[in-house]
Structures are given as C-alpha cells and as structure tokens.
Amino acid sequence: MNLLYVNDRRGEYPDSVYAATRTHLDPFPTLQGPIRADVAVIGGGYTGLSAALHLARAGLDVALVEAHRVGFGASGRNGGQIGSGQRQEIDWLERHLGTDQAAHLWSLAQEAKALVRSLAKEAGVPIRDGVVHACRNQAEIDHANSMAAHLRQAYGYESIELLDRDGLAAMLGSDAYRGGDVDWGAGHVHPLNLALGMARLAGEAGVRLYENTYVSRVTHATRAGEKTIVHCDAGQITCDHLVLAGNGYLGQIEPKVAARVMPINNYIVATEPLGDRFPDVLPRNTAVADTKFVVNYWRLDDERRLIFGGGETVTYRFPRDIAAVVRPHLAAIYPQLADIPLTHAWGGTLAITMNRMPCFARPAPNCLSASGFSGHGVALATLSGQLMAKAIAGQASGFDAMAAVPTPAFPGGALLRGPLLVAGMAWYGLRDRLGF
Missing domain, CATH: 3.50.50.60 (FAD/NAD(P)-binding domain)
Structure with a gap:
C-alpha cells in the first residue's frame, strides 16, 4: 500500500x-x-x-x-501547534539521557521555536501565542505543575502559567478538564x-x-x-x-x-465561522492539546472557525465519514457545539517512533x-x-x-x-x- x-x-x-x-x-x-x-x-x-x-x-x-x-x-x-520542548517531557529526557543531554535537547527545541517564528515572519505568516495543556485528573495536574516548576528553576523557562479547574474552564470555554497550564512561549499557525x-x-x-x-x-x-x-x-x-x-x-x-518510523493517521474537522456566537470558546485565542494518548487538539483560525483534531482508526485508509469520527470528541468538550455545521473534514498521515x-x-x-x-x-x-x-x-x-x-x-x-x-x-x- x-x-x-x-x-x-x-x-x-x-x-x-x-x-x-x-x-x-x-x-x-x-x-x-x-x-x-x-x-x-x-x-x-x-x-x-x-x-x-x-x-x-x-x-x-x-x-x-x-x-x-x-x-x-x-x-x-496538521493542528498548527508550535510546541515547546521535545516530544518527551524534560523529566523523561533527564531520566533516560542524563541532565547534560537533556539540557542540550531543550536548548535545541527552543531554537526550533525561534526558527519557526523567524521564517514565518520573513514569509509574512502570522503566529498566535499560547498553547493550553488540558489535564484529565489530579495526577496529570500534579505532574504538569512539577514540570513547570522544574523548567522555571533548572532551565530558566518562565512562560508557563498554571491553571486551576476554573481558570482552565475560562480559558477553554469548557469544563471538561480538571486543570492544566498555558505555555505562552508556544504558539499556533496556519500550517x-x-x-x-x-x-x-x-x-x-x-x-x-x-x-x-x-x-x-x-x-x-x-x-x-x-x-x-x-x-x-x-x-x-x-x-x-x-x-x-x-x-x-x-x-x-x-x-x-x-x-x-511508523506512519499513523489522524483526523481534523473545521466548523463554520463562529462569528460573535459562543464568545466563551477560546476567548484568548490560544491553541489547546489534552493529555489523551490519541490527543484531542484544537484552535481558532482568524475567521473564528474551530479547527479540531481527534479520533483514531486502525487502518491506513481514511474513513468514509471523517466528520462522524471526530464530531463526538468535539461534542464531548463543547456540547454547545454538538450540532454546529462542519465545513471541512480531512485526514493526514504523520509518523511516530517507539x-x-x-x-x-x-x-x-x-x-x-x-x-x-x-x-x-x-x-x-x-x-x-x-x-x-x-x-x-x-x-x-x-x-x-x-x-x-x-x-x-x-x-x-x-x-x-x-x-x-x-x-x-x-x-x-x-x-x-x-x-x-
């Protein structure tokens, strides 16, 4: 195939x-x-x-x-998110590779964000600041808080704002999660x-x-x-x-x-422009990713369409109705958008390692x-x-x-x-x- x-x-x-x-x-x-x-x-x-x-x-x-x-x-x-760090968090890097190599990899990841911002500016492509990490339980919240403190103390990274349940709900316009943080040094872009x-x-x-x-x-x-x-x-x-x-x-x-390197598929939908409706949805125009293994991730574009990714399949062929695969994940987080018209639905192939x-x-x-x-x-x-x-x-x-x-x-x-x-x-x- x-x-x-x-x-x-x-x-x-x-x-x-x-x-x-x-x-x-x-x-x-x-x-x-x-x-x-x-x-x-x-x-x-x-x-x-x-x-x-x-x-x-x-x-x-x-x-x-x-x-x-x-x-x-x-x-x-893709979801357009310009994340901080490596795919594995800093505690994993330190545990498996040692503090010196972890610090080098963190520094390279910081260079990566700066490079994207520089190229995007040169090409005239705007970048919006802020990626929210939404946690599902107290253990995930405790780990997120610990990582933010460690990055601040050991790496001098002070761009992460911790969010309790109410703060996260206000940031998202949803009470589907227990808490989390927002990384103002990360961002999102039209990919x-x-x-x-x-x-x-x-x-x-x-x-x-x-x-x-x-x-x-x-x-x-x-x-x-x-x-x-x-x-x-x-x-x-x-x-x-x-x-x-x-x-x-x-x-x-x-x-x-x-x-x-293993290819896997993922799926995204886009709503019609929300206009002045649903002002509670991402009022500060951040992107979001949650802590699921099959991650839910979303952001608003410049026309206030909600671009939402999520859902898994176990075949390399895209499903016939991608919207039907993704909509339940969107509706679980934003029940107020359960019936919002979806104007686009698409799949794509990324790649993972062990x-x-x-x-x-x-x-x-x-x-x-x-x-x-x-x-x-x-x-x-x-x-x-x-x-x-x-x-x-x-x-x-x-x-x-x-x-x-x-x-x-x-x-x-x-x-x-x-x-x-x-x-x-x-x-x-x-x-x-x-x-x-």
Whole structure:
C-alpha cells in the first residue's frame, strides 16, 4: 500500500480548511530527465523545505522533489501547534539521557521555536501565542505543575502559567478538564501557509523545486567519489548529498528508517465561522492539546472557525465519514457545539517512533534522514532541516545530538508495522475512552 496515493489524488491538496484559505503560490514543474545537484532533497514538507532553504543560502545547488505539492503531507494539514520542548517531557529526557543531554535537547527545541517564528515572519505568516495543556485528573495536574516548576528553576523557562479547574474552564470555554497550564512561549499557525511561505523563500534562494515527482528508489554512494542517484518517475538526480524528508510517506525508500518510523493517521474537522456566537470558546485565542494518548487538539483560525483534531482508526485508509469520527470528541468538550455545521473534514498521515522521539539517522554515506516527529513536528521538523543543512556544511553537532537519542526499531521492523498499528491504536483508544 503506497500511502502517498491511497487516500489522496495526485497533485491535489486535501479538502481541508487550510487548502481553502491558503496563500497563492504558483505550482512548481515536474522533473523531466536527468539533472545534477550538490544536494537532493526528497520531501516538500517542513523538514525538506527547511533543509533546502538553508543549504541554498549556504551557497549549495539544491534540487527538491515532492510527490504531490509542497506542503501536501502532514506539514500542510496538521493542528498548527508550535510546541515547546521535545516530544518527551524534560523529566523523561533527564531520566533516560542524563541532565547534560537533556539540557542540550531543550536548548535545541527552543531554537526550533525561534526558527519557526523567524521564517514565518520573513514569509509574512502570522503566529498566535499560547498553547493550553488540558489535564484529565489530579495526577496529570500534579505532574504538569512539577514540570513547570522544574523548567522555571533548572532551565530558566518562565512562560508557563498554571491553571486551576476554573481558570482552565475560562480559558477553554469548557469544563471538561480538571486543570492544566498555558505555555505562552508556544504558539499556533496556519500550517499550510507556513509551508508555502518556506517554499517561496527556498525558490527565491535558488532551490530548484519539483512537484508531482515520485521517487521510486535511491542508489546510494557506497565509497568515496561515488555519486548518489535519486530515481524519479520521469527523471533522476545525481547528487553528492541526499536528504530524506518524507516522514510518514517515505515508504520503503530507506528500510533502515522504515523499521523505526511508523506512519499513523489522524483526523481534523473545521466548523463554520463562529462569528460573535459562543464568545466563551477560546476567548484568548490560544491553541489547546489534552493529555489523551490519541490527543484531542484544537484552535481558532482568524475567521473564528474551530479547527479540531481527534479520533483514531486502525487502518491506513481514511474513513468514509471523517466528520462522524471526530464530531463526538468535539461534542464531548463543547456540547454547545454538538450540532454546529462542519465545513471541512480531512485526514493526514504523520509518523511516530517507539519512544516518540524523532529518528535522526545516517542511512548511508552522504545521506541524512530525520523523521518520526510523533505529533510535535511544526518546530522540530523545521529545525531538523536546518540541522541537516549544517551537518552537510560540516557543522554536525546539533544533528549528532539528536541522532544520539536511541530510536529502537519496532518489533518485526517495517513488516509488522501494520499489525502493530491495529493492536496499538485499539488498545490506546480503549484506554482513552476508559479515562486512563
């Protein structure tokens, strides 16, 4: 099953509210025939666009290929949240990696947010401040309070405001949760416009971008002096360096990565604009994510549409009625919106790892890969592209710090990812429904 095409039409954005409200960017051509480049990049999402942009600004000749349109995948259809830190919290990092490495990873994550804000400003894409973390029980609240205190004391991060039950209810316009916090150093953005803005900047920097260009395989260089060849459906790229940035859509192009990175689907709906109705819903225009394993996450866009993600399925094919999958989750938090018309409903494929930390790897000589951002990719995927660009230029400390985090293979490798997806999503979906 090729996830690039099983749920989507070639060369077309999904029927999302992001595609309906995106800024205009002329299509890029399809690669025809053989070309030569210093660096080839596979994948036109945040990771690939960031890598290509930073490489071009460093003076390298870069060619980027995307099977559909730039920003087509998770980068153009996600919840738009620019979260702080790594996917695992700081206590996990300290416990598993030690305080020094944890501090380095925290610093890189801070750089990631700053990089997104800088690129968004350069591209003219607004970012709104604040992401609320909504807790379901007292144990989660106690942990959130402890993490906020630790980040303040040990890392000097003072942007987290704690919220009791009433404070959280006022912030959300819902009493579905027990308490939590709001991180004013985090933010949210129109994700597709961010990707399109990065693509425009990359093109202006001299990157050759090719859309509707499917990569069937790669012939890696195996010794010094050899070139890498990227085989596409209507052409090929001969290059000195290769960046793999396909994330959940990378498929079997690189089996070493596929064994450690599992694609999963998630689903989002958008309501009609709320206008002056329901002023209690997100009155301070923050984004929100809760503590479920299959996370509920939501935000308002600039027209006050509620964009809400949630719900799990145990197959790689999108359900026929995505709205019916997501609406119950929305209504459980906002019963006042139970019957609100939904104008858009779409699915997307992201990628997770066993430990939910991104997989940074060197699959072959002169080849770098970053993927498996596990729902925390707006900032970290953008940073990963910059880190790979720096590594190619000989400054690999950031990339190596991320690559030093172990990312174990899934049991059975890529072969058993499908059965594991079915079993895992069924189990964790049941746990969420039971309140664990």
